[in-house]
Amino acid sequence: xxxxxxxRVSLAEYQAWMSYAFDRMDRNGDGTLAVDELPGGKGRPVTxxxxxxxxxxxxxxxxxxxxxxLDTRELAAPPQR
Numbered sequence: 001x002x003x004x005x006x007x008r009v010s011l012a013e014y015q016a017w018m019s020y021a022f023d024r025m026d027r028n029g030d031g032t033l034a035v036d037e038l039p040g041g042k043g044r045p046v047t048x049x050x051x052x053x054x055x056x057x058x059x060x061x062x063x064x065x066x067x068x069x070l071d072t073r074e075l076a077a078p079p080q081r
Contacts, residue, residue: 001075008069011059018055022048 001009001017009017025037031048035041061080062070 008071009075010069011056014059014070015052015055018058019048019051022046022051 001013003013003016022033025033025039026048027037028034033046033051035043035045038046058079059070062074062077064074064077064080
């Protein structure tokens, strides 16, 4: 996850790591998960922008010290709501 090896994870690194499944499911590469690309073939389409916004919201909740990075303690903590 820490692509640059600096001991902390930036938002961009977190989004890149957390997008591997989106990228694999987006079979036609159009940046949107259509219903037939979603698990179970149910739900509404999800754009890459929506996915990245959700991932950013999760990152921001986990960044408890608000320094713009996740350290090992923040990454290991249970998800914040």
